[in-house]
Amino acid sequence: MTTRAIPPGRPDYEKALRKAGVRITRPRRIILGILSSADDHPDALEIFRRAVTIEPSISLSTVYRTMKLLEGMGAIQRHAFEGGPSRFEPSGGDHHDHLIDIETGDVIEFKSDRIEQLQDEIAKRLGYDIVHHRLELYGRKRSQG
Template identity: 45%
Template sequence: MDISIERLCIENGLKMTGPRRVIARVLSEATDHPDVDELHRRANRLDPRISLATVYRTVRLLESKGILARRELGSRRARYEPNGDGNHFHLIDKETGSVVEFSAPEAEMKLREIGRAQGFEVDTIKIELFGRRPKA
């Protein structure tokens, strides 16, 4: 991921404590969509003093500042990723919970056409597809 969460925090005027720096680093390096427990596990590997409560507080703060986006991706736990205004597509495996991000330029064009036909100018497209991989 090429987004620096720490940079976004600083740009938003947040004080960067040691634990926040570690959590921001973990989020910036994540290639998946971790939940709070997974963020805590990863942050704790870098600094064992970081508590689960600190991770929860930090995630809520980053979400309130618009730095992180909370995603409900078919599990009971919310997952997080850097917030962005760009088009965003997820394919979620209902059995494993794995999430694949993908782009679909043809689908974007068709969805914008649908929006125009309904009198809308579409700004952003966010799609989540749920399914299962076929058994081999």
């Protein structure tokens, strides 16, 4: 699974956890490093796979607990893309939407001013202001023929 991502500002997860009074252990520091350098939307198992190449004693439960902590603090966003495990990305940064390749699981981030404008027009026409939204498109790569 690869992702071509719009590079967000890299959050300082360790600083955020320390501020929340969470102890930073070696396994947690490794997990935070993996998250900070990820340019994709890894799931917990992928984070675990990357972590054990650095420190074989890291447990999957440590990964899950760390992800839950970060999500609860608002430092990461969890995406439950259809047909797959929850995937994670940093919170904040510029708004973007996702196109998920249903054959490879690749997640492609994109921005479209036209889509944003259309969503605003539809909401306004129906008497609403958009407070939050998330757009996920699922597709299959076109054949080159």
